[in-house]
Amino acid sequence: MSYPLSRRAFLGVIGVSGLGVSGAALALGACSSNGGGSSGGSADGVAGAAFAAPEVLRSANGRLAVTLRAAPAQLPWGTTTRYALTYNGSSPGPTLVVAPGDELVITLENGLDEPTNLHTHGLHVSPGGDADNVFVMVAPGKSHTYTYAIPRTHRSGTFWYHPHHHGSVAPQVSGGLAGMIVVRDALDDLAAIAAADERVLVLADPRIGRDRGVLDASMMTRMQGRQGDAVLVNGLLQPDLGATTDRLQHWRIVNASASRYHRLALDGHPLHVLGTDGGRLAAPVERAEVLLAPGERVELLIAPTAPGRHVLRARAYDRGSSGMGGGMMGGGSNGRTSDVALATLVVAAGTSAGAALPATVADAATVAPVPAPTATRTLTLAMGMGGGMGGGMSFTIDGRSFDDARTDIRIAAGTVEEWTIRNTSGMDHPFHLHVWAFQVVEPAGVGGWKDTVSVPANGQVRIRIPFTGLTGRTVYHCHILDHEDLGMMGVIEVA
Ligand code: C2O
Ligand code: CU
Ligand code: CU
Secondary structure (H helix, E strand, O other), rough: OOOOOOOOOOOOOOOOOOOEEEOOOOOOOOOOOOOOOOOOOOOOOOOOOEOOOOEEOEOEEEEEEEEEEEEEEEEEEEOOOEEEEEOOOOOOOOOEOOOOOOOOEEEEEEEEOOOOOEEEEEEOOOOOOOOOOOOOOEOOHHHHHHEEEOOOOOOOOOEEOOOOOOOOHHHHHHHHOEEEEEEEEEEHHHHHHOOOOOEEEEEEEEOOOOHHHHOOOOOOHHHHHHOOOEEOOOOEOOEEEEOOOOOOOOEEEEOOOOOOOEEEEEEOEOOEEEEOOOOOEEEEEEOEEEEEOOEEEEOOOOOOOOOOEEEEEEEOOOOEOOOOOOOOOOOOOEEEEEEEEEEEEEEEEOOOOOOOOOOOOHHHHHOOOOOOOOOEEEEEEEEEEEOOHHHHHHEEEEEEEOOOOOOEEEEOOOOOEEEEEEEEEEEEEEEOOOOOOOOEEEOOOOOOOOOOEEEEOOOEEEEEOOOOOOOEEEEEEEEEHHHHHHHOOEEEEEE
16 A cells, blocks of 8 residues: 655644644645655654555465564654654554464564564464564564464454563654554455445654654653653644545554553544454444543544544543652653644545444454353552662552563463452553453443453452463553553463
């Protein structure tokens, strides 16, 4: 897939209030090319660019083999450039499209000056060996080939990949290392869905600057969880998404921000939730807004109502404070975000009547409730004074900071557990478990399969997890990636 690199002439000075984007972002309607003809994420820093999506790489004959080279690059930004970490020169990296039963082979080349690795977030694949093994470390200048066997029974859905090297996940992901993985099956061929305009939206909020200093963050900022200067969709600032009244929009959205929550709403339109982290719902569920915590995905159907411009926004949200520094550190250390425009749906009149929403989008078996648990367990997410890295706070699960040599939870393969995940701190933590998807029992949401769920400040959630299909040793953690780096992660082994 490619898109015209010429951009709509747009002359103006934009100021993104509350986001700290300072100075003029000017473009003179010039072409901006990110070289090599890749369509991926050339962020031009000018609102109103045409929507563009990362390059798509599809499996053929049951296999997709790709090389992803992680390396810094200067990406176009207004009349200048911004420093970013990229896969194959773009941020986000290419979208990988596979099917159940496929073999996915990714050779990761490390062109960074520090260790990195790769994780396939949400895929139900082995966490061992050369598969989705987060304990693998790829040194600078080295490469590693990951081979993932995607089970024939894998649910279709929207997943993503990003680095997972403990201690540097937040700077690497917020620097730009992330891309989407789409698993497609017959559900994508349902007439109403196949006829929709399908779009990938990778949401991220990098810091904007000319050098690698954008990856640095103070201990205070890390405790709160870093937030960037601009909220981008596929690397673009407030792109225009073209649509017509006679076609549904099908959006696959991932929150690839290191810490920022996106409370999504589209002016003048309800959101029809089609799927969550781990696959489809049985039928679309209508919502006025959807809160997407870091790591979470949602698939939406939108029925464009009337010609005009409709803003997709992230509404104001407060994810709480670490209690350290509050708002005293230049605004960077509290969890409040103001209302931000993410993109504009630009709707033109269609030639036929509006497309109807499908009544069902998956069969009941896809989303059957998890059976009653064979065991229960309580996990406690906490932030404490002292004992933490750098003399700051400690970030713990069940009182312990991450230690890759320790196994915190052992599970017998084939069992179903119900976990109560408590949060004793004053800020939200998105809890994420690798490999085994779960359903949220409390609070009741839209239902469906999840791998990441926000545990609200001083609150709790209950989830049910079938530990079926695969065995191995991997991790669970807070997906505010600075918190993961600071130790809010544990090791689980299913055998
Ligand atoms: Cu998206 Cu363990 O991560
Ligand atoms: Cu993950
Ligand atoms: Cu956290």
